[in-house]
Amino acid sequence: MSAPGVFRVAAWVVQRDLRLATRRPSQVLQPLAFFAVVTLLFPLGYTPELAKLRAIAPGVLWVAALLASMLALESLFREDAEDGTLEQFVVSGQPLTLLLFAKTATHWLMTGLPLTLMAPLVGGALGVPFAALGGILSALVLGTISLSLIGAVGAGLTLASRRGGVLLSLLTLPLAVPVLIFGARATELAIAGDSLTGPLYLLGAVAVLGVTLAPLAAAAAVRIGLE
């Protein structure tokens, strides 16, 4: 019997994680609900005036997206480490980097992508004009990819530690600063109706760097965490 190709295996990992997610939808829905609640707290805590909200909308959207994707990270590797799945990954002879990349991609499909798709609703509530949505969506797609990748490294590193939670945020939030800056700037430009190619390119560059390096770091971290 010939061994299945690595991409077949990666596809299986994606399928498996998606199936697991459909069995426990609350894990997927909670970060999304969190994203909505956090952003909607701002009109209540600040002002209902759309003009004023529009000015802080970029920051609000991106900080909320950052926190929501962080919230979903805890479950990224922890359960699979506890039930032995990750150990099977390591001994399977398949490249761990690729398997973890598949898991991270699935994580993005279940948090980053829905967060992005929710942005029009949430953005509308913050007074973001309809014309800006295209730009905001493309910035969020690129930005959330990077957030998931950075988060995967953090989640891998905290496997070895006794407590995840707060430590995970402390590790990953500083690393996410560039994504926050470029993303919020792109959103700001989109709302103002200007060209946002500059920050979009930068977001793209961060995402490409993340795709190349983060799975390697995550694999190293998971190996250490599983010992």
Added chain:
Amino acid sequence: MDWTWFHKFGSPPHVYRLAGLLTPWFAWPAALLILGALYGGLVLAPPDYQQGDGFRIIYVHAPSAWLAVMIYAVMATAAGVGLIWRMKVAHAVAASCAGVGAWFTVVSLLTGMLWGKPMWGTYWVWDPRLTAQLILFFLYLGYMGLRASIDDTSRADRASAVLALVGVVNLPIIRYSVEWWNSIHQAPSVMKMDRPSMPFDMLAPLLAMLLGFTLYFGAVLLIRLRAEILRRERNASWIREELT
């Protein structure tokens, strides 16, 4: 090529002894340089034509900021060496760096704020250098937090090494992004380091301070490294010879 010198650095007793021998060679020049630079900076250097005597804060601010960044680089390099060559001593070096680095990051932030108050009129400005330094401080905190949260020394070493390397790849991007962000949102700041040229009697104390602080860090690192090695090797037989 003869690699024995390199392998010797993998041997804890050798490094322990070497660190003990080298410490005074770092400590005394550091003390002399810092004291000399203090005199040069506070007394000999003329007041700045714009900032008067306030500019003298540079003699403690710049070296602290330099140490904060340099120590992170040393830490990440040691972590990388430890990870690649599985060298326990290198991990001990990385572990000894973090605390000192965090301290000097705080000092550079505080002295920056104290400099900012008379120059900008407020203690905190979202100046790119201050902001990047603040993020660096959180990177140090994360590193120390991760290390402290893992009981097994070897795993703590390697996990925190991965984090240090991720951080060192990310630091230039963070610095760039913060500067980019600042150039959009803020008028250029009053405090500019890149002035035409500093007169020699202003510059010399600064250079002496930078060198003095670097040597000082070397001395502190050597002492901390010895403590770290003793703690890690507490059951090794060479300790008996060393201490009796």
Added chain:
Amino acid sequence: MSDFFSMGGYAMFLWPAYAVTLLAIVINVYTARRDLQQARAEARRRLVAGRPSTADASDSALRVQS
């Protein structure tokens, strides 16, 4: 002399900056040396107690439990 301490009106900012730096310098040397002395004392205690091999065993037993 008082000219020197007033630092052209910047004394309020300059001296605290120097004090903070000095504090960091002193504290780091102090804690490093204290750590080394403590590590030495601990190692000596282990030597006097002897039989580091049993200490080893109990150590690893603890580790397995935790």
